[in-house]
Amino acid sequence: MVKQKTIQNEVSLTGVGLHTGKEVKMTFKPAPVNNGYTFVRVDLEGSPVIEADANYVVNTQRGTNLEKLGVKIQTSEHVLAAFVGCDVDNVIIELNESEPPIMDGSSKFFVEAIEKAGIVEQEAERCYYVVKEVISFADEATGSEILVMPADDYQVTTMVDFGTKVLGTQNATLKNIADFKTEISDARTFSFLHELETLLDNGLIKGGDLNNAIVYVDKEISEKTMNNLKVAFGKEKISVKPNGILDNLTLHYPNEAARHKLLDVIGDLALIGTRIKGKVIANKPGHFVNTQFAKKLSKIIKIEQKNQVPVYDLNAEPLMDIHQIMNTLPHRPPFLFVDRIIEMSDSHVVGLKNVTMNESFFVGHFPEAPVMPGVIIVEAMAQTGGILVLSTVPDPENYLTFFMKIDNVKFKHKVLPGDTLIFKCDLITPIRRGICHMQAKAYANGKLVAEAELMAQIAKKS
Known part of the structure; x- marks a missing residue:
């Protein structure tokens, strides 16, 4: 029997939101059993609560964005991935803005904060959904597909292929969630140059700099784009490394993009609200396909829980033959x-x-x-x-x-x-x-x- 867990003490981080560019303070607080992950907007009247629930997903452009009764939480996935990766079930996440701080574009600093706060067991037993058959969701428009198949533990494999020379086909696998900290948590978010131009033109990534996003240069940089990047990132000089990455940022792993996509999958699937015993395989994952799959699996789990399907050892000695x-x-x-x-x-x-x-x-x-x-x-x-x-x-x-x-x-x-x-x-x-x-x-x-x-x-x- 595995017990639920929460953090022992509250802990805070400060930084800027990637898309809003606003300074934000985020505080993790212990939560009671069966609380799950809940966001609290302390900057708004009444401190409204938004549960980390797939049914509250309203937008998946450049992140997984939640909304409940008009109250929003942007780019929730990196924080949620950290709690799943640290094996924490219940936590209250207080924010004084709509978006958690981007930090370095990974979950690394959130994991460090959780470890600093300490992790404690709670009295209640943790609930798992044991996958008994293959469940899948596919996005025909993009060719993305995600599925889960029976397995003894929670495992995740991601396969990415963006069809560009600078970033070819990559794979990443996490066989044990206990390895999240060492193998996945520091994989940073990334973008392609052509996406960056669009985001800059639309006034997004206001909190971006070259320390919290890997930029793959998939096209020639015009003088105008170069000047815009210098202004956006506050740099006097920007260059392209031989491996096609903007400026002098060094990759943590050759397949860092695939590892970050795996991090996103874990964060997005946290919105299911129930721990999974099964192997997730995601081909060309993205926030849309991830969260649609989370909604589908969440619905299946709720139906089964409503029906209370019992599980018995059919090989055990019967009470009566x-x-x-x-x-x-x-x-x-x-x-x-x-x-x-x-x-x-x-x-x-x-x-x-x-x-x-x-x-x-x-x-x-x-x-x-x-x-x-x-x-x-x-x-x-x-x-x-x-x-x-x-x-x-x-x-x-x-x-x-x-x-x-x-x-x-x-x-x-x-x-x-x-x-x-x-x-x-x-x-x-x-x-x-x-x-x-x-x-x-x-x-x-x-x-x-x-x-x-x-x-x-x-x-x-x-």
């Missing part, structure tokens, strides 16, 4: 639809059925395209619940179970031969006079396939 079930239930094949009881308490029971092709109902229920009948699924859930109610009497073999009522039945997915059905029945009210009122759910392949409110009564055999 088929022989013990037949000693309790009056049902017999071909109308016995529970193979095992996995778990049971005073208020719930969990059962299992392996659906095979030789089930009697497949003989007539679409034999050319077999689908388990919904009424049989409901009956199987009821039989599982019957185990629970019969466990309250000393001689269950002398009782029968009868339906009294079925409400709010919903069928969500097909159940096919080869599926393993998990039935979970929870009491809605305590069992009285042999009457059981329960909420029953059936799961297969990690999805909720059916649910219903069931009421049944046990009665002694006449």
